[in-house]
Amino acid sequence: MKRRYLVLLCFLIAATVNAQEKKRSGSDKKRKSAAYNKKAKEDDKFLEKQWWLGFKAGPNLSKVSVDKTYAVVSPTNYDASSIGKTYKNFSLMGSQATLEVSFYFKGFLISFQPTYQRSRFEYSNQFNWMDTIPEHNVTLNYHQEQKLSYAVLPLLVKYDFLHGRLRPYVQLGIYSALLLDATTIVTVSGVDQASGGANEFKNEPIIVGSKDLFAKSHWGLLGGVGLNYNLGNNVRLNFDVSYKYGMSNISSTKNRYSSDRLSGVGDAMDDLTLDNVAVTLGCLFPLRFLSSGFKTLDKK
Structure with a gap:
């Protein structure tokens, strides 16, 4: 028991x-x-909060809109519109490089993107020197190419549509552009009949530093769309397309006729606004979670 x-x-x-x-x-x-x-x-x-630092670069195309025209030559016996300039928009490729600093919070990003931008545009016009004898006529064709370098300072707001590896976004903002350099290339060609025959000719291009002919700065609006792809190792690939819409005159009203060489070939800058469309590709790096043990990809 x-x-x-x-x-x-x-x-x-x-x-x-x-x-x-x-x-x-x-x-x-x-x-x-x-x-x-x-x-x-x-x-x-x-x-929900993240700082991003990145670099991107790509090509751009430019367009100018004419607010008011100016000319060196004023015809007396025919309409001045016949010697007016003809602009070719989105025809010459430029380039740009951008450093991006962005702060992310719940789908929105505030982004500052200082950019070096090289823009190009072209225009042409024609002068006809006519005599009572048609065989004595002279036709002069002028082709002008403008190369402009700017430091562009945009401030943007971005919004991400999705949370995951692939993130499309839209962006809107405002920018200021500071002129760094400008070059004008003028090519003169034509047909000379005054010497007794139709002799075609083309002169050597005239290359002139023309920074004084342009405004020191201008501003505009900026919008675009883009796509971020998270590689899963704290790095994002970035692709975007943006459009800059100029709101102020890029020409200098004070120095319009200050270049003797350009005025001598009949060239004077119109009052212009500059638009620009750019495509860029780059990489973004987070300033938080840089160790390999923690990924920036959202866990949602």
């Missing part, structure tokens, strides 16, 4: 210890689960 009581006592002690171990194990799991959930919530909250 004593042996039975001893066995029963041992069984009760073992059952009590086992129950306490299960209780302690369950409590530990709850604490670990709560700690994990807290850590996950903190990570998700931390992911």
